[in-house]
Amino acid sequence: MTQPLLSIDDLHKSYGSEEVLEGVGLEMEQGDVTVLIGPSGSGKSTLLRCVNRLTEINSGRIALDGQDVTGTDTDVNELRKQVGMVFQDFNLFAHLTALENVTLGPKKVLGMDAADAEEAGRTHLEQVGLLEQADSYPAELSGGQKQRVGIARALAMDPELLLFDEPTSALDPELVGEVVEVMRDLAAEGITMLVVSHEMDFARSAASDIVFLDDGEIVEHGPPEQLFQNPTAERTEQFLSRLHAHEETA
Amino acid sequence: MAAILLQTADWLFVANNWGLLLGGTAVTIALTVSSILLGFVVGFPAGAIEVYGSDRARRLVEQVGVVLRGTPLLVIIMILYFGLSISSSAFVTATIALGLRSAAYQSQIFRGALQSVDDGQLEAARAVAMSRFEAIRHVVVPQALRRSVPGFQNEFTIVLKDTSIAIVIGIGELLTTGQNLYEGGQSTAALEIFLAVSLVYFVLTFATNRSLDRLSDYYAVPEGTT
Numbered sequence: 001m002t003q004p005l006l007s008i009d010d011l012h013k014s015y016g017s018e019e020v021l022e023g024v025g026l027e028m029e030q031g032d033v034t035v036l037i038g039p040s041g042s043g044k045s046t047l048l049r050c051v052n053r054l055t056e057i058n059s060g061r062i063a064l065d066g067q068d069v070t071g072t073d074t075d076v077n078e079l080r081k082q083v084g085m086v087f088q089d090f091n092l093f094a095h096l097t098a099l100e101n102v103t104l105g106p107k108k109v110l111g112m113d114a115a116d117a118e119e120a121g122r123t124h125l126e127q128v129g130l131l132e133q134a135d136s137y138p139a140e141l142s143g144g145q146k147q148r149v150g151i152a153r154a155l156a157m158d159p160e161l162l163l164f165d166e167p168t169s170a171l172d173p174e175l176v177g178e179v180v181e182v183m184r185d186l187a188a189e190g191i192t193m194l195v196v197s198h199e200m201d202f203a204r205s206a207a208s209d210i211v212f213l214d215d216g217e218i219v220e221h222g223p224p225e226q227l228f229q230n231p232t233a234e235r236t237e238q239f240l241s242r243l244h245a246h247e248e249t250a
Numbered sequence: 251m252a253a254i255l256l257q258t259a260d261w262l263f264v265a266n267n268w269g270l271l272l273g274g275t276a277v278t279i280a281l282t283v284s285s286i287l288l289g290f291v292v293g294f295p296a297g298a299i300e301v302y303g304s305d306r307a308r309r310l311v312e313q314v315g316v317v318l319r320g321t322p323l324l325v326i327i328m329i330l331y332f333g334l335s336i337s338s339s340a341f342v343t344a345t346i347a348l349g350l351r352s353a354a355y356q357s358q359i360f361r362g363a364l365q366s367v368d369d370g371q372l373e374a375a376r377a378v379a380m381s382r383f384e385a386i387r388h389v390v391v392p393q394a395l396r397r398s399v400p401g402f403q404n405e406f407t408i409v410l411k412d413t414s415i416a417i418v419i420g421i422g423e424l425l426t427t428g429q430n431l432y433e434g435g436q437s438t439a440a441l442e443i444f445l446a447v448s449l450v451y452f453v454l455t456f457a458t459n460r461s462l463d464r465l466s467d468y469y470a471v472p473e474g475t476t
Contacts, residue, residue: 054373080379091374095393095471105378108388139472157378 003066005030005192006051006161011060013046020046022216023060028161028194028209033187035203035224036196038213039239044196045088047213048163051194052083065160081109084154088166090146092138098125098149099134102156110157117156124152128182144175148182155186162186164195200247204228212236260439264446267431274427275450281344281413281423282454286406288349293356300361302386311357318354324415326351331419344416352409359401363394399466406462407455414451424450 006028013021020043028034036044049055051062053069053076062069069079093101102121106112112120125131128148138146147167154162164183168176180202187193187206197203203210203224210227212220212235220227220236231237264271299311318326327347330336337343367390375385414425422430428447432440 052377054377077379077381080377085374085377087370087374087377089370091368091370093371093374093389094473095389095396104375104388105380108384109379137472153374153378 002029004028005032005065006194007061007063008047008051009061009063011047011050011062012058013043013050013055014058020216021050021057024213024216024218026211026218026221028192030160030192031190032208033193033195033206034209034211035207036194036211036213037198037203037239037243038219042213043216044213045165048085048165048194048196051161051163052080052085054085077109081157082160083163084157084159084161085163086147086150086154086165086167088170090138090143090150090170092146092149092153094138097135097137098130098141098145098152101138101149102152105153105157121152121156124155125149127155127185128152129178142175143171144178147171147179151179151182151186160192162191162193164193164197166196166198168197168199198243200228200243212239214239256442257438260436260442263431263436263439264442267435270427270431271424271446271450274422274424275454277341277422277427278410278413278424278450279454281341281348281416281421282406282410284345285348285352285409285413288345289352289356289405289409292350292353294360296353296357297360297364298386300357301364302382315354315357318351321351323347323351323412324418327415327419340416340419340421343419344413344421348409348412348416351412352405355405355408356402359398359405360394362401363397364390366397367393396466396469396471399462403459403462406458410455410458411451 004027006026008024008026011021011024012019024043024047026034026047036047038044046055050057051064051069053074057070060070064079064082067079068074092098093104096104099118099121102124103112103114103117106117106120107114122131122134125134128151130145130148130152133141133145133149136145138149141149147170150167151162167183168179171179176199180199183193183195183202184206195202195207207224210222210224211218212227212231212233214235220231220233227236228240231240296311296315299307300315303311327344330347331340331343336346371389371393372382372385375389376382380388413423416423417426417429420426424447428443432443
């Protein structure tokens, strides 16, 4: 059996007295695209943020490539070179152009020289269809363009795993498609992605696994066709029917 | 009334001694620049400590700031020069007094600017594997410095004008030069001399503010959501 790229075991996380994750376990192989769904407050984003340690866990185990993620002697900056993140609110560096956003990490963290970083950066911008906007500042871009720069910025570090924290939920509906399309391309290229999203289109067409999280627990876990068509748990079914109802009115 | 007080002869006196006033102006500029620089070198880290420092460091910086901001500049200068005699050079003493007082105010300008940068910026920088220090340095500080310019312009103007307080320890800056002209030269020209002195202060503050406006336009980035 090959070693999973990411393995999460019995993860617990509380904020004060409120337990957000109550013993979550998850495994991902290289090339997997796992989509986390679940009601708001179910702990999806917290789970994601534990993987690159933007949030510290209370107990449990996370391993990336067999390496302990959460140990006190783990170098978080080394870990984060392997794990890219795309944020709900984009969080592009406001004082830098699209290209500079993409090249800052490679230059400052990976020690790439400016010319190499720029060349690679342009390739990544091209990959998300934004080469022409290379010299634009974030405030000059649409939401969908910002998020695509956010994706290029994460790709530029050449990570083993990409985390997406509700990448389309801050977008106007008509801009969702362009971001989903880029994500679908990445999935097709075999990039390992852990995605918090309710974008059913993406989940159906690109996910290898769907994980339904509710109240800090994984209720159900399976390939999309199984989970969407024949959910075994009642909670999953209820959640999915609410989601469908919402999609149809939207 | 002003027409009677403003005498042609007195203006000629000012014009004839223009060189002396310019010499005083040069001292004023030197004192301003050295004080602002000292204020920046001390005030910027102080502001950063107030935002990012440990509890203990933060409290210490805050308390020193409160004392400095709560003491009149004139009193600070007198304590340093006559009370503690920290330097035999009046210029050095005035620079330290003006510089520390400015540091106490500049720290607040930078503290506010650093705090105004959205936390998501720091988080995104950490997520591309920058250390906390790198993230602050490459992502937060460049944005905060831009936002500091308006506050810094105010501070520059205040320091420039407050260099005149150095008259009490006998530095030959602009106001002292004017005072000497009036006392040792032509006492009827007081109004003309001090009007000329005011004009120089005004031109200096106006010119620096305009230059800083230009600088801030040059480094401006489009504002909006990121």
